[in-house]
Amino acid sequence: MKDMEDKYIIPPQTRIGHVHLKVADLQRALNFYCGILGFELITTSGNDAAFISAGGYHHHIGLNTWYSKNALPAALRAAGLFHTAIVYPTRRDLAVAYKRLLQANYPLTGVADHGVSEALYLNDPDENGVELYWDRPGDQWPKKADGSIDCLHSFLMQIIFWKRLNDFFLINFMLSSFFMFNNVASFQ
DSSP, X not given: OOXXXXXXXXXXXXXXXXXXXXXXXXXXXXXXXXXXXXXXXXXXXXXXXXXXXXTTOSOSEEEEOTTTTTOOOOOTTSSSOOOEEEEESSHHHHHHHHHHHHHTTOOXXXXXXXXSEEEEEEEOTTOOEEEEEEEOOGGGSOBOTTSOBOOOOOHHHHHHHHHHHTTTEEEETTTTSEEEEOOSTTOO
């Protein structure tokens, strides 16, 4: 990579607008993203593509079968997108999403407390990684000694996260490694 003399910094108002995913079965993907996660179908393009969003935006996620109809998932150990991250506005909203996943008997692949956020990890029906999370307020983010943000990625933090949820979830590692949801309304 060529060393640049002038360091360019992207404008702070810049944001990621949407993700477009190749899927093998459009209806199966819609059943997951709309049926379980609750996104709204905004429009379709024939039988090959759909555009979904939260809150009426033109699309947060595009789904298509243009190059992937009936295809196998991408190899785990191949270059590509690691996961799509979906940010929930509150911790309670994340708990509602978790409850919906439980009700659908949908498997998680991981959980984490990153210090700056709490997250659930899963794969969509095409094995695309999905992170569902909420951000803690910025003034609660852990900092390193030099003042930079300390995003935590340890197994210990995952244990701490689930211990914090213990009041709301019945932990049963021996039987299923999933958590039973007790009370969404009081989850704050």
